[in-house]
Amino acid sequence: MPLATAFAARRRHREVRFTAAARRCLTAYHWPGNVEQLRTVVDGAAARSDVIDARHLPTEVSCGAPRRVLSRIEMVERDEIVRCLAEPGTTMGQAAARLGISRATLYRRIEVYGIRGQADTA
CATH class of the missing domain: 1.10.8.60 (Helicase, Ruva Protein; domain 3)
Known part of the structure; x- marks a missing residue:
């Protein structure tokens, strides 16, 4: 540090x-x-x-670590979720809409992919 x-x-x-x-x-x-x-x-x-x-x-x-080894397509999806959530001022609803998924699905994927930090601030 x-x-x-x-x-x-x-x-x-x-x-x-x-x-x-x-x-x-x-x-x-x-x-x-x-x-x-x-x-x-x-x-x-x-x-x-x-x-x-x-x-x-x-x-x-980023701090998040997935719970298991991700496939290539899952890594791409995880990176896209992180990118959407990292945009300043973006809400979970806006990120879900940009990704073409529901908020509930976004929350589930955040959990599955072990995304931390970005999701806490969005």
């Missing part, structure tokens, strides 16, 4: 806060691209807000 905080402050030219959900996501991720990947992710998130939340982070860094 010290590096993430420094990268975000450098990007915004002021102090940037991270929500608990964002901190969990950043510390849980394995960072195969090391510090450069962290810098890219934090720069992108800090470009959008002074308070970075999990919804500001890219899908691959």
